[in-house]
């Protein structure tokens with residue numbers, strides 16, 4: 028076993044025991060009772076009822092668009108069914124996720140359902156961590172990782188089926204993949220593509236030449252929506268107060284509160300715990316968990332655990348309180364949420380084309396997003412959604428749709444990737460914004476020396492395309508004197524590629540990539556990978 032595999036095996040041992048040692052035998056597999064509970068629950072998922080219809084449509088078509096509410100079982104069931112039905116020896120099924128936490132969680136769940144160990148038949152691949160083996164037939168990976176794989180193997184010949192999940196999130200990598208996969212499908216008639224979304228994607232149907240769209244029928248429980256009387260300026264404080272009030276006053280049921288970024292979530296959890304602590308035995312016990320897109324695997328499973336039982340028989344009921352970034356909107360579905368708190372804001376990337384700078388900004392959520400958040404309160408039980416903004420703000424100030432990330436990004440890095448993928452006609456790429464933005468990006472890359480006079484990638488551009496960074500930063504990294512050997516430089520590279528890296532600071536990010544023995548194991552893997560590809 029390679030050092031990397033050992034490290035991951037250790038990760039998962041820790042992961043499982045930290046959840047509960049109950050339900051697992053010594054070989055890491057599930058005991059039969061727990062396994063049968065999991066299988067029983069799985070049979071109740073809406074997707075299961077339409078399994079045969081889905082497989083039939085897939086058999087007859089190269090592309091299929093599957094639409095189903097969050098939690099209907101798309102991620103965990105469809106990939107599994109596809110894997111068992113579309114057989115081609117030595118080829119895998121890939122299922123993309125918009126963030127690492129979703130890829131790891133899905134692989135964990137499906138491995139549990141199949142009663143196998145993560146990293147064997149079912150594995151995952153996220154930035155700086157591969158947990159797969161020769162046995163892997165089903166791989167969950169971030170959409171960014173699939174793009175990187177395409178750069179090394181343009182026809183993606185290791186896959187027989189590719190599933191693009193959470194298409195409605197319109198991440199940058201997913202938008203680029205749509206355009207790219209359309210080309211690959213033309214060259215590989217044996218490849219099948221399943222696009223999964225929580226909302227109807229008529230545009231996608233057109234884009235994939237009228238591919239069939241199949242809907243999964245789900246029961247949605249009623250959700251009562253409440254607004255504040257006047258706008259809340261301190262949304263963090265208002266969220267904390269709302270959680271505490273719900274816990275004191277409302278009927279049993281778990282709470283999901285949205286906030287914008289990791290440190291805000293950590294602060295909120297801390298303050299909620301303090302406030303509820305002050306109430307003593309007058310209220311039931313709480314389990315407060317937080318969730319963001321890069322949460323380490325050993326903390327992820329907590330969000331799926333049931334609420335704690337009352338402290339004494341007939342005492343006030345316990346509650347689980349999840350405080351999350353947009354990750355809980357659709358990437359992970361949590362059961363038994365009865366109360367959603369929506370402060371009406373989201374942190375998003377924006378690009379200022381006049382100064383050529385990308386930045387993160389907290390901005391009002393779109394109506395689509397607000398409705399998605401509210402619907403989560405009624406997924407498994409009837410619920411309530413508390414919007415910390417006024418009804419007027421919902422009706423008048425908020426746009427209907429969330430803009431795709433590709434319209435809010437510096438096109439330079441996308442063009443670099445598309446050039447590396449040898450995409451012939453950039454102007455006909457799906458969702459690419461105005462011609463002017465594309466021309467500006469091409470000029471920037473040529474000024475940086477990444478493109479030659481004919482618009483082809485130079486050697487420098489080729490190196491730059493390997494880093495998921497703004498082109499200026501990629502160039503800075505590639506031309507930096509210590510680039511080819513120093514661990515420190517690799518740490519910086521890791522830091523630049525990890526979401527939240529600037530806010531977390533260098534040491535904290537570096538620590539994430541250091542093994543318990545103090546080695547830069549993962550970074551060295553990145554370095555080796557880089558050397559292999561260059």
Ligand SMILES: Nc1ncnc2c1ncn2[C@@H]1O[C@H](COP(=O)(O)OP(=O)(O)OP(=O)(O)O)[C@@H](O)[C@H]1O
Pocket residue numbers: 072095096097098099100101102103104132133135136193225331356357358359360361362
């Ligand atoms: N790691 C996990 N542990 C426990 N339960 C899980 C896990 N992952 C998923 N589930 C449960 O499995 C069910 C189906 O989830 P799944 O992610 O397949 O739905 P989905 O339709 O893909 O939703 P989404 O669009 O949110 O991904 C849900 O009830 C969810 O809570």
